[in-house]
Amino acid sequence: MGNSEMARANRHLDTTRKMKEMLPRFFMRMMERRFNNEPLAWCMVGVPPELLKAFDLLFEWPENFSTICASRLIAPHFIEVAETDGYSTELCSYVTNTMGYCKLFVEKGEAPPESPLPGGMGTPSMLLGSGFICEPRWKWFQSIATRFFNVPVYSSDPLAPPWDVDPRDPRIENHYLCLLREDLAGQIKFLERETGKKLDRHHLREILILSHQALAYWRDTLSLRKNVPTPMGSTDYFHAIIPQMYLVGEQEAVDFYREMYEEVKERSAMKKGIVEDEKYRFIWFGLPPWFNMGVFNYLESFGAVFVYESTYNVGDYFEVDVSDPLEAIVRRTWQRAVWMHDYGAEAMPEICNPAVFGGFVGSSLLEELVRDFKIDGAIMNLTRSCRAISFGEVHTKNRLAKLGIPSLIFESDMADPRLWSDAQIKTRLHAFLETVEKAKQGGR
Amino acid sequence: MEDSDNHLFKENPTIAENNRRIRRLKKESGKPVIGYLCCFAPPEMISAAGALPFRLTGIPGGDNSEADAYIEPYGCAYARNILARAVRGDYDFLDGLVISHSCDMVQRLYGIWNYYHPLPYSYLFNVPHQLTPWAQRFYKRELIFFKDSLEKFTGQEITETALRKEIDSYNHNRTLIRDLYALRRVNPPLIKGSEMLNLLLAGGVMPAEDFSFLLETTLAEIRRRHNEQTTGPRILGWGSIMDDPALYRLIEKAGGSVVADDTCIGMRLWEKNIPLPGDLYNGFLEQYFIDFQCPRTDRGPGIKRFDYLLERIDQYDIDGVVGYIISFCDPHKFDYPDLRDLLKKEGIPMLLIDDNYSFEPAEALMTRLEAFIEML
Numbered sequence: 001m002g003n004s005e006m007a008r009a010n011r012h013l014d015t016t017r018k019m020k021e022m023l024p025r026f027f028m029r030m031m032e033r034r035f036n037n038e039p040l041a042w043c044m045v046g047v048p049p050e051l052l053k054a055f056d057l058l059f060e061w062p063e064n065f066s067t068i069c070a071s072r073l074i075a076p077h078f079i080e081v082a083e084t085d086g087y088s089t090e091l092c093s094y095v096t097n098t099m100g101y102c103k104l105f106v107e108k109g110e111a112p113p114e115s116p117l118p119g120g121m122g123t124p125s126m127l128l129g130s131g132f133i134c135e136p137r138w139k140w141f142q143s144i145a146t147r148f149f150n151v152p153v154y155s156s157d158p159l160a161p162p163w164d165v166d167p168r169d170p171r172i173e174n175h176y177l178c179l180l181r182e183d184l185a186g187q188i189k190f191l192e193r194e195t196g197k198k199l200d201r202h203h204l205r206e207i208l209i210l211s212h213q214a215l216a217y218w219r220d221t222l223s224l225r226k227n228v229p230t231p232m233g234s235t236d237y238f239h240a241i242i243p244q245m246y247l248v249g250e251q252e253a254v255d256f257y258r259e260m261y262e263e264v265k266e267r268s269a270m271k272k273g274i275v276e277d278e279k280y281r282f283i284w285f286g287l288p289p290w291f292n293m294g295v296f297n298y299l300e301s302f303g304a305v306f307v308y309e310s311t312y313n314v315g316d317y318f319e320v321d322v323s324d325p326l327e328a329i330v331r332r333t334w335q336r337a338v339w340m341h342d343y344g345a346e347a348m349p350e351i352c353n354p355a356v357f358g359g360f361v362g363s364s365l366l367e368e369l370v371r372d373f374k375i376d377g378a379i380m381n382l383t384r385s386c387r388a389i390s391f392g393e394v395h396t397k398n399r400l401a402k403l404g405i406p407s408l409i410f411e412s413d414m415a416d417p418r419l420w421s422d423a424q425i426k427t428r429l430h431a432f433l434e435t436v437e438k439a440k441q442g443g444r
Numbered sequence: 445m446e447d448s449d450n451h452l453f454k455e456n457p458t459i460a461e462n463n464r465r466i467r468r469l470k471k472e473s474g475k476p477v478i479g480y481l482c483c484f485a486p487p488e489m490i491s492a493a494g495a496l497p498f499r500l501t502g503i504p505g506g507d508n509s510e511a512d513a514y515i516e517p518y519g520c521a522y523a524r525n526i527l528a529r530a531v532r533g534d535y536d537f538l539d540g541l542v543i544s545h546s547c548d549m550v551q552r553l554y555g556i557w558n559y560y561h562p563l564p565y566s567y568l569f570n571v572p573h574q575l576t577p578w579a580q581r582f583y584k585r586e587l588i589f590f591k592d593s594l595e596k597f598t599g600q601e602i603t604e605t606a607l608r609k610e611i612d613s614y615n616h617n618r619t620l621i622r623d624l625y626a627l628r629r630v631n632p633p634l635i636k637g638s639e640m641l642n643l644l645l646a647g648g649v650m651p652a653e654d655f656s657f658l659l660e661t662t663l664a665e666i667r668r669r670h671n672e673q674t675t676g677p678r679i680l681g682w683g684s685i686m687d688d689p690a691l692y693r694l695i696e697k698a699g700g701s702v703v704a705d706d707t708c709i710g711m712r713l714w715e716k717n718i719p720l721p722g723d724l725y726n727g728f729l730e731q732y733f734i735d736f737q738c739p740r741t742d743r744g745p746g747i748k749r750f751d752y753l754l755e756r757i758d759q760y761d762i763d764g765v766v767g768y769i770i771s772f773c774d775p776h777k778f779d780y781p782d783l784r785d786l787l788k789k790e791g792i793p794m795l796l797i798d799d800n801y802s803f804e805p806a807e808a809l810m811t812r813l814e815a816f817i818e819m820l
């Protein structure tokens with residue numbers, strides 16, 4: 001733990017490497033505003049980031065903060081603090097990481113000095129949760145507000161229809177749309193009260209337009225990974241999500257995704273891959289092990305590349321009319337639910353996602369992906385502490401097996417490295433590469 | 445261990461009986477059997493549609509290996525056990541499945557179950573996580589969809605009269621159960637925690653009228669009892685689902701008396717009646733959603749969310765709380781630190797048992813329970 005040879009990851013794109021300059025600039029701007037005691041919201045993925053921008057609200061993403069703690073190898077320390085407080089190791093490690101952080105923060109009266117990012121996450125003045133994806137997210141902010149920061153909480157509740165009802169049945173559609181609309185209205189009312197500002201719909205519309213432009217570039221970039229050799233791998237992919245979280249609705253984010261798209265397009269035209277000799281094309285399921293992102297580079301050293309990831313995916317294009325920006329947020333959420341439904345949502349969790357990043361691949365989408373992305377195998381991180389996202393991996397494996405695609409499910413976590421052993425992982429990866437090689441030879 | 449306790453750690457002997465009974469009933473009545481998990485979807489509705497509701501339970505410590513081909517090893521072993529049993533054909537008498545979206549685990553189980561082993565009827569009763577006015581409206585619409593789907597399956601209209609009749613029977617049982625619980629308020633209690641749980645479990649798998657009969661005869665018998673239990677510290681059982689009296693029996697063996705509970709199959713289902721006459725859908729809303737104290741529903745931050753529990757602790761004169769959490773049960777794992785601190789402040793000792801739905805190893809459990817009860 002902590003000294004895995006896979007702790008460091010190399011990226012391949014110039015654009016994502018440039019984030020090194022871009023993000024600190026953003027964090028410095030945030031810090032200045034924090035010193036002015038502006039209201040600060042801690043938010044969960046699922047809260048429409050465009051809304052935060054429209055209210056010009058300072059925000060933090062504890063989930064993303066946890067991924068950073070994990071990659072800087074400080075997460076185990078925070079997690080242990082939470083454990084001594086009674087939070088079980090089985091709970092989501094993003095949660096326990098945050099709970100440990102909060103405990104130290106409250107004890108010290110300021111961000112624990114070991115925190116990553118300048119000044120860690122600041123004192124929240126409100127918590128904006130979302131029940132999107134999982135239930136721990138309901139309990140998480142409830143616990144923070146109960147134990148550490150007694151501040152107002154608004155959790156939104158974007159329910160989605162189960163896989164065996166017809167979302168195109170107008171009654172069903174209306175049933176869910178009503179909830180989504182009323183919930184969003186509740187969220188806005190809360191924000192208006194807490195910030196003392198009125199929502200400027202015109203401003204929100206502009207932000208949505210920019211946000212969707214950025215997402216369109218992101219989606220087009222991902223689609224270029226169908227090319228052989230793939231022009232982009234997972235280490236770039238998983239880092240490239242950050243601008244959409246922090247700089248959403250800003251021209252800077254659109255420029256970032258456009259540049260990334262152009263770079264990847266150029267690489268595709270030049271047939272410039274990320275490895276010398278691309279042998280195996282994989283799909284990644286689950287959250288990545290943020291503490292050992294070098295595992296992707298390790299696989300690359302054997303000619304294995306990832307061309308698709310299930311998590312943080314933006315999916316298809318949102319054909320939403322933004323003239324009424326609130327209705328646009330509701331509609332795109334619903335649209336995602338309907339896609340997911342069409343792809344097969346039998347193993348899906350809550351699938352409505354107002355944050356426009358998804359985490360799942362519907363089982364009937366698999367066939368399309370295997371064909372279009374020329375997939376040879378799948379690797380799945382069975383995250384012990386996040387069952388919400390790892391649930392369905394066995395089912396996906398079953399479905400892929402029907403298509404002749406082998407899968408490897410390995411047990412680890414996203415932020416807690418304690419289940420990881422380099423030696424074991426290597427053994428399993430090597431055995432899997434052999435299986436894939438055999439499957440390829442056998443012509444499936 | 446004494447002979448009489450031998451079944452505890454294997455199959456609950458009543459399961460085989462229950463299955464036999466439901467098969468017989470199904471044959472005699474010609475009615476379909478609809479299995480259900482959790483109680484956000486009113487079982488009264490299932491009965492009013494002319495079907496037999498059957499609360500699905502698992503076998504603690506049972507073999508879950510059949511589930512491995514479909515779901516991941518990390519996850520609540522109770523839910524995994526239910527799936528394993530379904531795959532094995534233990535529920536071959538089921539014609540339908542209703543799962544309420546209570547926790548993540550069962551919500552996901554729904555899709556996998558009816559993907560691989562579809563039944564003629566299935567319904568996921570979706571439940572919001574908050575009690576906002578729009579969440580309540582959603583719940584009420586969900587009731588209507590549930591009603592429609594049942595009617596479509598059984599071909600029998602759920603009339604207002606039929607629903608009223610079912611609610612009336614369930615209300616009758618709720619009253620009887622409260623009467624039984626009242627006998628636990630006295631010291632020493634007249635009915636053991638394990639006996640009470642066995643009764644409630646039996647009630648989940650039989651028609652309301654049969655359950656009434658069982659409750660009435662039990663009540664009559666118990667009223668004749670004279671302080672059969674020895675006085676021991678008064679315990680409240682809190683936590684994940686307990687669909688087997690094994691833990692309560694161990695507590696009793698260790699010298700404690702389980703006199704109240706806060707778990708899925710316990711008081712929370714019977715605390716009050718659905719008002720009749722009245723708007724039945726409002727009645728369901730209140731009974732099965734607003735007042736249904738399951739930690740999966742967000743009642744806002746702060747420890748006020750445990751007020752109902754403190755009240756119960758007071759009413760039943762509780763000396764200590766035994767918490768029972770099944771591995772990977774997020775709703776309870778999250779609540780534990782807050783509850784532990786609150787109880788500490790209130791001077792109520794709490795023992796937490798983390799278990800993989802097996803009540804094993806029994807000896808170690810026993811040692812901990814004995815130490816706790818002695819301390820009380």
Ligand code: SF4
Pocket residue numbers: 063092093094095133134135136137385386387388389
């Ligand atoms: S989806 Fe997983 S990682 Fe995200 S908050 Fe829920 S349990 Fe944690």
Ligand code: SF4
Pocket residue numbers: 520521522523547548549550684685770772773774775
């Ligand atoms: S015991 Fe917990 S995790 Fe298991 S089904 Fe019940 S609430 Fe869900």
